Amino acid sequence: MAKLKVIKTGPMTTIQDFGRFGFRRYGIPQSGVMDRKMMIAANQLVGNPNKFPVIEFALMDMELEALEETVISVVGASFKVNGQIQGKCENVSVGDKVSISAPTFVYGYLGMGGCIQAKEDFGSVSTYERAGFGGIDGRGLQMGDELISDGEGEIKAQADIPDRENEELVTIRIMKGPEWNLLKELPSLESFQVDGSSDRMGVRLTGAKLDCDYQEIASSAVIPGTIQLPADGHPIILMNDCQTTGGYPRIGKVIDEDMGGLAQVRAGGKVKLILVDT
Template identity: 35%
Template structure:
């Protein structure tokens, strides 16, 4: 069990509550899926093992039993019993150890995993916390972690220390490019509007949360200003009446009627999820089949089916070598 100083926002997350959008339930899940998956891989956990997503830091907890943990995502100057520890690696923890995180100069989310995952009772086949739906989390009602919360985990013997290879560790910057798959109402935007969208630079505004990231910059306009509400995919880019893009994230609404120019790829959403307000964003058009191939390879990699070289070979066979 752990005692918390949870900071501004710490949430229990697994990979999400899928298959229920038709009844208005958002999937939720980790904002930075890449960091989440690596934390579980470091510990040989099931991919869906629950973790704590720590936003903005100022977090601390005390472990009441031996375990091994992994920290991934933003570097929040973590310490154990006052001694600095690195992220993107596993670490043996003894009963009574105190983990503390402060803040991050780059990135805003850190993931804390324990060996075999935190023991949290799910609802609708998931323990992912979606506050707006009132589902998931330690209280099963969508609440963020509070100081009085206790989380159970299995007592485990030490396992060898592991580190994520350097090539898989992102550099969380404030100047990013996001791959976009054309879709939805793409053809309803004039060619000039599409070119403007892909050539403009946008800024991440403070209006950003687990539902969506609102951007500011060159206004984009669609020939169709309103639509019959339709299902919304992860990463959909809405263009409301003011022409300022909104990128929909993990806790997005399940339907909407704004025109949507396309979708940001799932991998690039992890990059966006670590951006602070003021970050500069550009969009790059992405081929659907290339994006699908890369997503399949990523899934297979984390399921242990392929290594990096094999993944590159598969990608080249499916799409041709990258230029």
């Protein structure tokens, strides 16, 4: 058994796995990690299967204390143990203090050797705070919480860590959506900025407006990656905690491969949408 105690954390620190699937017809969102590649890397570094839950933290730093010996990994941020800078993975012993920096981009990931224990709802331990699903009592982590896993893990030298670079303009590939033909011009001709109100439910794009023969549609199915276009012409790209239906035109869908990169674009970052055939 491994155990860490939360000493300090921010409001967007949650337990997440790949998410819950097969329940959208009941109005239950997918949830799950925002950057799957970073989650997989965090698990690989401690010898876990890819699907094991991790701790996702956003925008702020965090501090932990080891209550039992374990192996931890940090992807998307840097960390220290007892004030000493570490690589991506390290053994920690009882009493060790772990300080993790704010993520380099938006989201960072903490892996623990073994499977982190959390509440399972609808086949997943992913935290969905609006309904109180998963995680620790369906909420984000708080000071004093204890993270317990069922094993100690082992340090692995190899992991497929995604290369998320600080690019001035992040290119996101999209496919046509059911209401694509309402557009008067191609999104590939425009660049946008990520709005500060973006969160786990959706990424709002501002700046350029899309010209569209706007019309509301009957409430229809949406999924993470769906690009909705409100009347103001500013697209909304739905993310993991999004609703299951919506009434805005669905002009496109971000390909799954690019969802993690999109999630990691900070507020004010520039995004360009490129249409691809798949």
